[in-house]
Amino acid sequence: MLLPIILTIAAYLIGSLSTAIITCKLLGLPDPRTQGSGNPGATNVLRSGGKKAAIITLTGDLLKGVIPVWIALALGLEGLALALVALAAFLGHLFPVFHQFRGGKGVATGLGVLLGLHWAVGLCTLATWLLAAAITRTSSIGALTAATAAPIWVALILGDAWVTIAACFMMALIYMRHAGNIRRIMNRTEPRIGQKKQP
Template sequence: MIFFSILITIFAYFLGSVSSAILICKILRFPDPRNFGSKNPGATNILRIAGLKIAISVICFDILKGAIPMWLGYHLKISPIFLGATAVFSCLGHMYPIFFKFYGGKGVATAFGVLTTIDLNLSIVMISSWALTVLSFGYSSLGAIVTAFIIPCYAWYFQSQYLLPTIIISSLVVIKHGANIKRLWHHKETRIWRN
């Protein structure tokens, strides 16, 4: 079982490393998101580059990247320790993809996919806090940052055995939003509904 647990964790990283944002833009001949807009291969930048439909497809794929390895792990009944590792490595793959010179997205949608499989309550809290923040202030990045700080508290309440991986994932999300935090501080961040 340890062998399969390790395999699933490795699979999670490699699946996470498949950047839907970059591949979809390449296939549909949109600009490379790494060189356009915020230069982030994530859904918010894709929204600016290619529009809502393409951005939604990127979000769905990124969610599945987090959910599929976790579902597989649950099906094979691997231990919570390895499930936690699988969750972290899914997000690491998305953020630091081996197939794209370790330059990836910020992991929000992939983290959502992971949390959905851990506990539906966590995914509800995540999407609610993100949506409330974005609707209140207009910044997708601020929604992600606020949610990253909140979600470990709920993980402790709903699924305490996954608190550590949730803290790790949340920390990674905040780290990946470092440039956004600086822009927010200097009032230079772009609101989600602006091009």
């Protein structure tokens, strides 16, 4: 019983490490929370800091989700215990204890969690994300489409009820985090990929 608790706490702490903030600080770039959309994520870093910083941010955010889940699986966790570890890593990114609980929108870390759970779940979700983003040229539409598809892929490939419920929670939180994006999509003012957000 103690092991799942320790791993859940550790997953949250790992998730709380903001790759965007750390990367921008190391590269001498402005804090992403003060630029563009104010979101410490790869898309905003791309707009304000360029491709190199964005790739590093994206990679780090993915690994924050992958690593805790891989460790949990390696130690034999499954069902509810595994779902809690996965959700904790995701929540750490959204509400990081090291950064005044002001985190990102969770798409990349959520994808990392799914890749950690099963490569096929992660790749199917990634394919959904890339396809929707390529068609619409809008990162947020790709993210929302992938978030919607993720619980379906989890249910079909893993068939684990607890993990599917966790994926549903992640989907709901991603939608909440994208409330502003959803309004701009409806108003047709959402910036396209590579385009700076208008004030």
